[in-house]
Amino acid sequence: MNVRTYLFALVDGGGTVPPELGAAQRLVERGHQVTVLGEDSMASDVAAAGATFVPWTEAPNRASRRPEDDPYRDWECTNPLELFSRLLEFQFAGPAPAYARDMADAIDTVKPDLAVCSFFAIGAMVAAQARGVPFDVPFPNTYLLPVDGMPPVGLGLRPAHGPVTRFRDRIVRSLTLRQWNKGVPALNSVRASYGLPPVQEFFDQVHLARKHLVLTSAEFDFPAQMPLHVRYVGAVLDDPAWTSATPWTPPAGDGPLILVALSSTFQDQTSCLQRVIDGLAGLPVRGYVTTGPAVDPGMLTAADNVTVVEAAPHSQVLPHADVVITHAGHGTVVRALAAGVPVLALPHGRDQADNAVRISTRGAGITLSRKAKPGKIAAATQGLLDDPGYADAAGRLGAIIRRDAEAGRLIAELEEIEPVRHGANGDDLISPTPS
Structure with a gap:
């Protein structure tokens, strides 16, 4: 080489x-x-x-x-x-x-x-x-x-x-x-x-x-x-480097684990995070919220069954998770699917609605508005838990994602460094190796 x-x-x-x-x-x-x-x-x-x-x-x-x-x-x-x-x-x-x-x-x-x-x-x-x-x-x-x-x-x-x-x-x-x-x-x-x-x-x-x-x-x-x-x-399924120093242990209890992870950059997501917490508070689940570096966990009011932290390596959390609630950023989505976990998507902008529709089209999750009320978030979360078809679809798509990642x-x-020459209009004169 x-x-x-x-x-x-x-x-x-x-x-x-x-x-x-x-x-x-x-x-x-x-x-x-x-x-x-x-x-x-x-x-x-x-x-x-x-x-x-x-x-x-x-x-x-x-x-x-x-x-x-x-x-x-x-x-x-x-x-x-x-x-x-x-x-x-x-x-x-x-x-x-x-x-x-x-x-x-x-x-x-x-x-x-x-x-x-x-x-x-x-x-x-x-x-x-x-x-x-x-x-x-x-x-x-x-x-x-x-x-x-x-x-x-x-x-x-x-x-x-x-x-x-x-x-x-x-x-x-x-x-x-x-x-x-x-x-x-x-x-x-x-x-x-x-x-x-x-x-x-x-x-x-x-x-x-x-x-x-x-x-x-x-x-x-x-x-x-x-x-x-x-x-x-x-996909590259690596955890962000800034999560590696944070040890993770499963929260106490034996209810379904719901991982909540919105954007790692600021998208005005604080109120959405609070509504997710409030929705999970009424369910017999263990919520685990990672706010990321853009939101101070202290800005949120946790419920008795919801843990709020700044960061955790999702590669350690996802094997225990039953549902992921996310803004539908591509990195969070593919890691959730690679673990066979269905997704509740709350798109906030950028490419997130596009990721969400790809999830719902394949039957691997549900999409709600980022402004959804706690009750609607709770109902969608319970629906993902009750219907095994969502996890089955996530598992099928996740197997493909893992295969391609590896x-x-x-x-x-x-x-493959050999450069491609282009014509004046940008058309390839020598095409790259075909897929």
Whole structure:
């Protein structure tokens, strides 16, 4: 095996960090040199992965995952247009020049064989392309870019099944792309400053990647007509590094164990957590709530049968759990399913409604509004406990997720360094090894 040098350019998306750093750690364990250009909030996680940490200096760099350090504050948006505007201004197009400068400096220092660029770090992709370094883009979730057959992201839609829903998808996709393409002038300005030709669509920059590595199972995602450079490589099921120092013992009693885990970043989830606790208080169960680093456990009022802690390694909790109640972030969902545990999903935004509909479509759980009352949460939880069909479906899907997670395709794809050449329009001239 040839020792390679990798440069990861990562943005702290909360649940995206453990699988991305899981890839970095696996490369380190195989003897490769790995540097992570990232935010200070993930510095200890990078150290735990065994990689070298380099902070963003000009690009956005949050100090922690607490809400006061979040530069985007997407939970404040009241409508989709406001969300698009904020994402472009503060996460994608606006800071692209700064991401590009930091990435160019890191490339000149590290001299990587391959860059691995977070989907959020568009500017880092520009710098990699300008420096002639092939780059991959990991998707630690389902596939997010528009493709034929896949419902538009963010709305929790099922796949189209007739002319009406196919028309729905075309309209929503067109409206969505129109919003994203408002970032094209800013992106092309950055590209021009590095001597690169303009792109037509905002996501053309992402499609210039050597590979898109989708860190889930194809059977969890919906089927669609994928470009040649898309690879389903299986989920990374590692616990976040920040949970490893927390010992876990099962709470007292013998009632069903309900694990509650909402976002590891702030999504204004405190009131939802309290309503979950209040719902579980009326059931003959043992509730176990992990708030994550964004919410202080002291802000919640625990019930007699509900334990509230900041963190616990879910890999130790899940073998004992009977139901998982979650915001439906991809990492929590796939770990729950891999353990054969059905899910009550309370989506809060981002890609969470899309994960929730994939769970309910496969019969592995139930979805409620994040504003659901305690009584409704309690009824849905009891329904998951009473109907073994949910656990059976979770077990069937979980067996596939475990199989793909253990197959090693992620590292095999990253170690296949031969770059892909692209035409002027981004089409592959030499296709990657077929899936």
